[in-house]
Amino acid sequence: MTATTKQLRVVDVILPLAVEGSFTYLLPASEKEPEVQVGQRVVVPLGKKKEVMGVVETVREAREDEEVGVLREVLRFPEEGPLVTAEQMQLWQWIARYYMCSLGEVMRAALPNSLRQEKESRRRKTPDGIGEKQTANALNEEQTRAVEEIYQAWEKTPTVLLFGVTSSGKTEVYIHLAEETIRKGKKVLYLVPEIALTTQLTDRLRRVFGERLGVYHSRFTDRERETIYKNVLAGDRYDVVLGVRSSLFLPFRDLGLIIVDEEHDTSYKQQDPAPRYHARTVALMLGSIWSARTLLGTATPSVETYYNALQGKYGLVEMKRRYAGLDLPAIHLLDLQRAYKQKKMEGHLSLPLVVHMREQLEAGKQVLLFQNRRGYNSFIECPECGYVPKCVNCDISLTEHKPVAEGLPSRLVCHYCGYSIPAPSVCPECGKGEPVDRGFGTEKIEEEAKTLFPEARIARMDTDTTHAKDAHEKLIRRFADHEIDILVGTQMITKGLHFKDVSLVAVLKADAMLNQPDFRAQERAYQMLEQVSGRAGRAGTEGHVILQTSDIDNPLFKHLQRHDYEAMYAEQIEERKAFRYPPFYRIIGMTLRHREQSRLEAASRTLHDRLKQVFGTRCSEVIVPAVGRVQNLYIRQLTLKIEASASYAKAKEMLEAELRYVKGLGPCKGTLITLDVDPM
Ligand SMILES: [Zn+2]
Ligand SMILES: [Zn+2]
Numbered sequence: 001m002t003a004t005t006k007q008l009r010v011v012d013v014i015l016p017l018a019v020e021g022s023f024t025y026l027l028p029a030s031e032k033e034p035e036v037q038v039g040q041r042v043v044v045p046l047g048k049k050k051e052v053m054g055v056v057e058t059v060r061e062a063r064e065d066e067e068v069g070v071l072r073e074v075l076r077f078p079e080e081g082p083l084v085t086a087e088q089m090q091l092w093q094w095i096a097r098y099y100m101c102s103l104g105e106v107m108r109a110a111l112p113n114s115l116r117q118e119k120e121s122r123r124r125k126t127p128d129g130i131g132e133k134q135t136a137n138a139l140n141e142e143q144t145r146a147v148e149e150i151y152q153a154w155e156k157t158p159t160v161l162l163f164g165v166t167s168s169g170k171t172e173v174y175i176h177l178a179e180e181t182i183r184k185g186k187k188v189l190y191l192v193p194e195i196a197l198t199t200q201l202t203d204r205l206r207r208v209f210g211e212r213l214g215v216y217h218s219r220f221t222d223r224e225r226e227t228i229y230k231n232v233l234a235g236d237r238y239d240v241v242l243g244v245r246s247s248l249f250l251p252f253r254d255l256g257l258i259i260v261d262e263e264h265d266t267s268y269k270q271q272d273p274a275p276r277y278h279a280r281t282v283a284l285m286l287g288s289i290w291s292a293r294t295l296l297g298t299a300t301p302s303v304e305t306y307y308n309a310l311q312g313k314y315g316l317v318e319m320k321r322r323y324a325g326l327d328l329p330a331i332h333l334l335d336l337q338r339a340y341k342q343k344k345m346e347g348h349l350s351l352p353l354v355v356h357m358r359e360q361l362e363a364g365k366q367v368l369l370f371q372n373r374r375g376y377n378s379f380i381e382c383p384e385c386g387y388v389p390k391c392v393n394c395d396i397s398l399t400e401h402k403p404v405a406e407g408l409p410s411r412l413v414c415h416y417c418g419y420s421i422p423a424p425s426v427c428p429e430c431g432k433g434e435p436v437d438r439g440f441g442t443e444k445i446e447e448e449a450k451t452l453f454p455e456a457r458i459a460r461m462d463t464d465t466t467h468a469k470d471a472h473e474k475l476i477r478r479f480a481d482h483e484i485d486i487l488v489g490t491q492m493i494t495k496g497l498h499f500k501d502v503s504l505v506a507v508l509k510a511d512a513m514l515n516q517p518d519f520r521a522q523e524r525a526y527q528m529l530e531q532v533s534g535r536a537g538r539a540g541t542e543g544h545v546i547l548q549t550s551d552i553d554n555p556l557f558k559h560l561q562r563h564d565y566e567a568m569y570a571e572q573i574e575e576r577k578a579f580r581y582p583p584f585y586r587i588i589g590m591t592l593r594h595r596e597q598s599r600l601e602a603a604s605r606t607l608h609d610r611l612k613q614v615f616g617t618r619c620s621e622v623i624v625p626a627v628g629r630v631q632n633l634y635i636r637q638l639t640l641k642i643e644a645s646a647s648y649a650k651a652k653e654m655l656e657a658e659l660r661y662v663k664g665l666g667p668c669k670g671t672l673i674t675l676d677v678d679p680m
Contacts, residue, residue: 007061008068011036013044013054014092016116017104018274022057024066026073039082039089043075043118051075053116055084055107078118083233084111085251087289094285100588100652100675101274109275110249112225143173146319150177153315154293159284161263161309162297164319165328165563166534170297171201173319174259175208177295178240182212186256186292188240189247191279193265194218199473200480200498202242209240216243216250219469245270245279248286255290258283263296263305264527269680276676280305299534300527300565303520303572307583329505329536329543331561336509336550347448348440353506353546354452361456361485365503369449369488370532371442372512380412380423384433389424393417395629400437401464402447417631445508446488453486461489494531504544505536511551517626519581520680522556526568529560582678585641586648588655589676593633602667604636610658615640615651633672639679652677 012022025044027036036042036059046052062068084092092106108116139147146162150173153160164170178188192201205213214237216228228250231237235253243250245268260268260283268279280296287294296305296314309316322328334350344351357367379397381388389398391414398412400423410423427433437444446460459465459475466472472492479487482501487493513525529547537543547557559568577584592607594600604622611619623637642651659675662668 009036010060010062010066010068010071011042011056011074012058012060013042013074014057014103014107015044015046015052015054016108018102019104020102022103023054024071026068026071027059028073036077037082039084039086040080041078041083041115043078045072045075051118053078053118055111056082057089057103076118083115083251085233085253088249088251090289091248091282091286095275095277095282097649097652098281098285099275099277099677100656101276105274108273109246109270109277112222112229114222114226115229137172139172139176140169142319142321143169143176146173146317147176149317150295150315153317157313157315158287158292159294159296159313160315160317161301161305162295162317162319163301163306163309163565164297164299165322166299166531167322168299168319170261170319171204174261174295174297175205177257178259179208181257182239184256186254187238187252188257188259189250189252189255189283189286190240190242190259190261191247191268191283192242192244192261193267194244198476200476205240205242212237212239214238214241214243216241216247218244218246245277245282248279248282252286252290255286255292258287258292258294260294260296261298263298264300264302266524266680274674276679278678278680281678300530301569302527303523303569303576304583306565306569307573327537327542328563329533329545331533331545331547331557333552333557333561334546334548335552336548337552339548346452348445348508349448349452349506350548353548356504356544356546357453357486357506360504361453363503364501366479366482366484366499366501367486368493368499368502368505368532368535369445369486370490370493370505370507371440371445371488371509372490372507372528380435380437382427382429382433382435384427385430387427387429387433387435389421389428389435391417391419393419393630393632394627396627399441402443416627440509442488442490449486449488456485457483458486458488459484461487461492463490463492466492491528491532494528494535499535502535503537503542504546505532506546506548507532508548510547510549510557511554514551514554514556519576519579522568523572526556526560526565530563530565533560580641582644584644586644587679588640588642588652589679590638590640591674591676592636592638593672593674594670595633597634599667600634600636600671603671604638606665606667607658607662607673608638610662611638611640611655614654614658618642 009027010024011027012024015023036056038056038059040056042054042056043051044054092103092110095106096103150160150162162170162173174190178190181188202215214228214231216225232241233251241247241250260280263280270277284294305314308314334352336350339345339350346354360367379388380400389412390396391398394414394416396414396416398414401411401413403410411420412423413420424435427435442460442462446458449458461475466475478484480499507529510529513528514521533545536545549557555571556568576582592600592604594603608619608622618641620639625635625637628635640655642648659673
């Protein structure tokens, strides 16, 4: 550079768009502007009239060959100094590369809405209650040993799996490790799955950490999220942040420990929109950026995590005994086919279950009835002609919902797009039959339980009854306070909750989950059933579990009865190897969508043919999903399976090049293609 040419300073800015690449702007010439920093927010012009909020990715001098004449100027700086730290920026860049999305998409996931807009941001009170501070409970012998082993394992590897059966007291171990981390002047991130973030856990941690605990929840308002974000950025407000997956994006300082509780939980994976990240994977990267230690905790490890532990990639520490010497609950199998044949059924409840329920209720105990509606949709059918009402926008049958008030008709609702119509009293197809409910959802079970036990206080917990803010917490509190005798619910009731009076847990159709076209179906069924069983018999109440099933000989149930995770794992890992699934292969899913079926099919074939040439047998055939049309868009899928030994980064590069090429071709124009790296 010569002294005569004054170099122009420019910034590359991340804008919240799903577009690749960065956007370059000129810095205002004014000398008064303070030094611009990476991570600082800027308001820049976009298009003809729009102004958008962006984040500075780089500050540099314009290159000789750069056409600075066409660049526009940064309009304003909402504040001095960066709002995104260097470590966050590093994490954003890694996520964009790994999950094949734009930095703008990461920015959208990472910053609370209010920080992506230019509004006067008022400081609000943090949604914190003031609790009386206590210290953690003393650890028992098993927990003390676990803590020692975790420290030893961390000497060898930064990531440790704590494999502890339900009720083994993992939370106490976490609290102990968190306190030690804080004593060393470092911060703790405590991750939980969406649904597990209940008042039960928050209250427990609040008692130990008091005002030093920050809670980050997706149900908080945007302003509340912004306040927490700024508190974390300031660095001196919290020692521990308890949060759901999005709390990985907070601007931490001096992070020393990341706890990923219930690491197997599928709600750690973001499905839509991009970035379709898995919180466990991102947590490991965040830990590596901070040289922090990571603890993955669960009673039922994911097959991938347990494999990594057995391979020595992660440390492995086990807790095989339940807290306070409790026994694991006894699991009884009930053969549904035989019960139906012998007419020993009351609706969907077998007679032995009804008898057992009556006994428990008379003894003043509580009962949990579990019905996993997923993959077992409710629908109505005409008994005369077999007509099933379907959604007009999606290829799926409609689900019947009972009227919200007396006298109103039932409604048929699409669970994909929300389309709804009044339930017909006469079949619109043949005009003769009266459509009947063939379904077997939670609503139906609740109704049956009310008929069988008119004296009992019965409630239902599923996505329909927990829409309202705090509805979930209220139900849990009422059940914990024994204001409810029978709780009917979906998997919501399985997550890490403690109810002292529950002596019986029943799963009404335990094999429903096994018949999913998904290589994780067995693993998930085991995890869910073991977790739901773990709700029985805590705090000195003997626990029983009844699994009703039409597939009584399935070996999975034998493993469950013995609480033999290792046996389930041994079977699954063999299948994964034989059929080329994780952890031996890594999967990239591609979804193509278009309004016109013929256009979509042409596009899928074009992409498929290209990928076959490059990736060979690693590319699947074109897949028509079970629900082939949603919201009037037809859907096709393709998957790539990449050997774990091959370079994942290289494969993604090659895929990206192919996608770029194919998107420019005639048949693919107008086709929406989304990518899902490591789909679940
Ligand atoms: Zn009909
Ligand atoms: Zn629909």
